[in-house]
Amino acid sequence: MENFESEPLKNYLLAHTKLNNYIKVSTVAVDYLYNSKENNEELSTLISDLILDSGERWRPRKIKDSKGELNVLKNDLSKTGVIWVYSAFDVFFKKVEGIMSDNFTKVKDPKSDEGDRLHKVIEFYKKLGWSTNKIDNLLPILKFYESLRHSIAHNVGIPSEKLYELSTSDSFNSSILNWQTKFPKKKISPPPIVEKEAIILRPHHSITYSETCLRITKDINRRIYETLGRDFFINKTIKKHLISAEKLSEPFCANYSRYIVYHLNMDYKIELKKYDEVYETYDDNEKLKEDKKRYHIMKSLT
Numbered sequence: 001m002e003n004f005e006s007e008p009l010k011n012y013l014l015a016h017t018k019l020n021n022y023i024k025v026s027t028v029a030v031d032y033l034y035n036s037k038e039n040n041e042e043l044s045t046l047i048s049d050l051i052l053d054s055g056e057r058w059r060p061r062k063i064k065d066s067k068g069e070l071n072v073l074k075n076d077l078s079k080t081g082v083i084w085v086y087s088a089f090d091v092f093f094k095k096v097e098g099i100m101s102d103n104f105t106k107v108k109d110p111k112s113d114e115g116d117r118l119h120k121v122i123e124f125y126k127k128l129g130w131s132t133n134k135i136d137n138l139l140p141i142l143k144f145y146e147s148l149r150h151s152i153a154h155n156v157g158i159p160s161e162k163l164y165e166l167s168t169s170d171s172f173n174s175s176i177l178n179w180q181t182k183f184p185k186k187k188i189s190p191p192p193i194v195e196k197e198a199i200i201l202r203p204h205h206s207i208t209y210s211e212t213c214l215r216i217t218k219d220i221n222r223r224i225y226e227t228l229g230r231d232f233f234i235n236k237t238i239k240k241h242l243i244s245a246e247k248l249s250e251p252f253c254a255n256y257s258r259y260i261v262y263h264l265n266m267d268y269k270i271e272l273k274k275y276d277e278v279y280e281t282y283d284d285n286e287k288l289k290e291d292k293k294r295y296h297i298m299k300s301l302t
Contacts, residue, residue, distance in 0.1 A: 003269040008095035009221040015088035016210050023081050027074060027203040034070045043067060074203060079152045081206025086149040089213040096220055103128055103227060119143060134219045137178055138212050140171040145209040148199060159194050167194040230270065231281045237264045242291060248298050256295040
């Protein structure tokens with residue numbers, strides 16, 4: 001099912017869109033402010049006036065090197081974006097672990113060939129017997145940005161030795177070189193510069209990180225559908241919108257099958273060619289009659 005979207009993917013897509021808006025609007029706002037005055041003194045006065053007029057309980061603030069400070073601010077904005085992405089992907093991952101936990105098999109060797117513990121994404125795939133062939137080229141980039149996030153969140157932006165090693169590794173640089181862009185013949189922008197004492201970020205880097213995670217989430221999403229199958233989600237829709245519901249979800253439809261088909265599409269973007277395909281999930285005709293009856297009774301009460 002090409003258009004299928006699990007709830008965790010929907011939530012990540014929303015976070016990805018919000019991140020894009022946050023980074024791009026914030027960046028152009030900083031640039032607009034930077035270019036609004038020719039010299040530092042005028043810019044500092046303007047910033048002080050804007051702070052005073054912000055509606056917050058702030059006093060005026062003079063910044064000596066205001067243009068330099070705004071350049072630093074863009075780097076800091078990128079850092080907050082990296083933390084945002086890490087959190088959004090972590091939420092996604094915990095949700096899909098919960099959905100798929102009944103299908104896990106024990107991983108015999110929790111370590112990689114290098115002796116390090118497997119990355120949680122690789123371990124997740126192994127537990128489900130999934131191939132990582134579609135995401136292998138993304139994993140070095142994911143590991144790099146996760147390590148970068150740790151340096152930002154836990155080491156005030158000073159790169160760890162691990163981050164420095166990842167930034168110079170063949171696997172990371174090969175993945176950047178082979179990144180599949182959305183437009184033919186275009187290449188991905190250069191990655192962050194990791195120095196011994198600093199990380200130099202551009203606003204687009206957090207979006208690259210989010211896009212990396214998005215591609216992984218889409219592969220996981222596709223494999224969830226392939227593993228659990230259509231009937232699993234039809235049954236979840238029946239439970240949510242009929243069995244566990246105190247009242248029917250709007251809109252109410254002409255009959256039970258149309259009602260489930262509609263909400264199946266709304267919740268998961270799963271489209272059924274025929275309404276009666278809903279009935280194929282029932283092994284017990286009595287249960288089907290019971291659910292139809294429940295639907296009509298609940299509909300009559302609305």
